[in-house]
Amino acid sequence: MELLKAIYPWGPLLFGLGFLAPVIAALMTNLGVQAPLGLTEIQTGLIVGGTWGLVAKFGGRWI
Amino acid sequence: MSVAEAQSPAEVDKDQERRLYREEMAIAKKYIGPFPVVMALWCFSNLLCWLALWPLVIFDVIPLWAGFLIATANVALCYLPSHEAQHSNYANPGTPLRWLNELIGYVSTIPLVLPFKIARYTHMLHHKHTNDPKLDPDYEVIAPTWQQAMLKTVRRMQPGFPNSYGVVLSENADDPAAKRAGLEGMVQSLAYWGILCTLAWSGYALEAAFLWWVPRMLGTIYISLFLSWWPHHPMDEMGRYRNTRSFTHKLGNIVAFGMEDHIIHHLHPGMPLNRNKAAFRELRPILEARGCRLEDHHG
Numbered sequence: 496m497e498l499l500k501a502i503y504p505w506g507p508l509l510f511g512l513g514f515l516a517p518v519i520a521a522l523m524t525n526l527g528v529q530a531p532l533g534l535t536e537i538q539t540g541l542i543v544g545g546t547w548g549l550v551a552k553f554g555g556r557w558i
Numbered sequence: 559m560s561v562a563e564a565q566s567p568a569e570v571d572k573d574q575e576r577r578l579y580r581e582e583m584a585i586a587k588k589y590i591g592p593f594p595v596v597m598a599l600w601c602f603s604n605l606l607c608w609l610a611l612w613p614l615v616i617f618d619v620i621p622l623w624a625g626f627l628i629a630t631a632n633v634a635l636c637y638l639p640s641h642e643a644q645h646s647n648y649a650n651p652g653t654p655l656r657w658l659n660e661l662i663g664y665v666s667t668i669p670l671v672l673p674f675k676i677a678r679y680t681h682m683l684h685h686k687h688t689n690d691p692k693l694d695p696d697y698e699v700i701a702p703t704w705q706q707a708m709l710k711t712v713r714r715m716q717p718g719f720p721n722s723y724g725v726v727l728s729e730n731a732d733d734p735a736a737k738r739a740g741l742e743g744m745v746q747s748l749a750y751w752g753i754l755c756t757l758a759w760s761g762y763a764l765e766a767a768f769l770w771w772v773p774r775m776l777g778t779i780y781i782s783l784f785l786s787w788w789p790h791h792p793m794d795e796m797g798r799y800r801n802t803r804s805f806t807h808k809l810g811n812i813v814a815f816g817m818e819d820h821i822i823h824h825l826h827p828g829m830p831l832n833r834n835k836a837a838f839r840e841l842r843p844i845l846e847a848r849g850c851r852l853e854d855h856h857g
Contacts, residue, residue, distance in 0.1 A: 499744070507717050510751070517758035518767045525764065555718015 504552070511548020516540035570847065582844050586826045589837040594647055594830035598658070601639030601666040608632035608669045611769055616762065626768040633669045633777030637785065638815060638831055640666035644678040645827045669770070670777055673746045675739035679730075680723045685827060688801040689793045698722045699786040700793045707787040711779045781815075789820035795851075798825065803851035804838065811835065821850060 502509070519540035523530060530539040551557045570578065608629060615625040642648060643663030649655035663674040680695040687693035698714060701707035713719055727743075730736035757766035789802050802824040807814040819834040822841065829837060838845075845852060 499748075513755035514751070514758050514763075514766070514771070517763040521758075521763035551717050556716040558712070558716075 507551035507557070508545065508548035511544040511546070511551070512541060515544035515547060519543050574847075578844050578847055582825070582841060585840050585844070586829060586837065589830075589833040590826060590828045593649075593655070594642055594832065596832045597639050597642045597830050598648060598662060600635070601662045604632055604635045604639070605665055605668065608636070608769075612765065615765055615769060622764060622768055625765075626773065629669070629769045630773040630776045633773040634780045634815075636666050636669045636777070637672065637781050640672070640674060640677060641681070641785075642830055643674070644681045647828060647830050670774060670781070671746060671750045673739065673743035675735070676723055676727065676743045679735055679739045680726055683726060685824065687796075688824065689790060689796050695722050695726045696786045696790075697793065699782055699790075701787065702792070704783060704787060704791075707783055707791075708779050711782040714782075715775065715778070784813075784815045784817050785820075788814065789817050799845070799848045799850045803853050804845075806854045821845070821852075 516537065517540060520536035522528075523536045523539065530536050534542070547557070611620075611625045611629055611632075614620045615622055640663050643659050643666070646659055648659035648662055649657075650659075660674075663678065667674065667677065684694055684696045689697065691697050699707060699710065701710045714722070723743075724740075727736045727740045754766050754771060757763070788805065788807070791803070795801060802821045804821045805818055807818060811818045816831050816834060819838040822829060822834040822838050823831070825841075826837070842852070
């Protein structure tokens with residue numbers, strides 16, 4: 496329970512990395528979008544998803 | 559409910575009050591009794607449809623966009639059968655079919671990821687304190703227009719916005735029912751996020767996103783609009799006969815999920831949704847005499 500309480504505030508970041516990252520990668524693959532800077536789709540997904548998650552965590556909003 | 563609790567907002571004398579009360583109860587009793595077969599079938603057919611979408615989409619039997627549209631409808635439709643279970647309308651505690659009542663309550667809202675015990679706990683408070691700014695867990699939906707109500711639901715989904723149901727549970731932390739509800743809610747939420755992430759990292763990211771994650775958000779907005787905002791708007795009156803309105807939606811009662819007659823539900827929560835319209839028609843003269851909010855307009 497204590498572990499969950501410690502993790503809970505970081506939910507948006509975990510969600511960004513755990514779910515948004517593969518979703519972004521899959522969307523890029525399906526839409527034929529090239530990953531920039533020689534990155535792979537999943538690397539791009541992790542960067543975008545992780546950054547978005549951090550913004551949501553500290554800004555309190557996804558959109 | 560007693561006669562004393564059934565005070566009309568309209569000016570009626572005590573004899574008339576008693577007569578209205580007796581007539582209202584006599585009519586309501588006719589619609590409350592039988593097992594709500596329609597609502598039970600609704601639960602299981604809707605859930606099976608949503609579950610079937612997964613193999614159908616994964617094995618390319620239907621396209622993802624079609625699965626997405628159906629899943630969104632499934633999520634929006636999944637709340638109401640559980641709502642009947644919250645009120646024990648399938649079976650009361652201690653009766654043989656109680657297990658079915660609880661089963662429907664738990665499984666119906668799987669697509670919506672709304673834990674049954676949390677839904678029941680907060681919904682009972684909503685009935686007890688309808689439109690009370692401090693005590694009604696659904697009061698957060700208040701907004702001047704339906705468009706703003708939808709935007710507000712989106713705002714309420716943001717991580718920085720306090721979860722009103724979570725607040726209610728923490729305020730009642732000493733209540734074992736609230737504690738149990740919170741625990742079940744946590745387990746269900748963790749399972750949901752775990753399943754979504756597992757699917758996403760197993761090559762089914764788009765299926766997870768468009769059969770569950772996005773439909774759940776859209777369904778939540780729809781449910782919040784039609785089940786909370788529309789029947790109680792503008793949420794400025796309390797009391798049995800004024801806290802909920804009847805209305806006529808320009809897209810019809812099916813689109814409004816039967817909420818045109820939600821006033822009947824607040825007066826008689828034991829009456830299943832699919833009997834509310836007929837009951838409303840019969841009760842209408844009584845509701846008019848009592849000064850209820852019968853707003854037959856396209857608002």
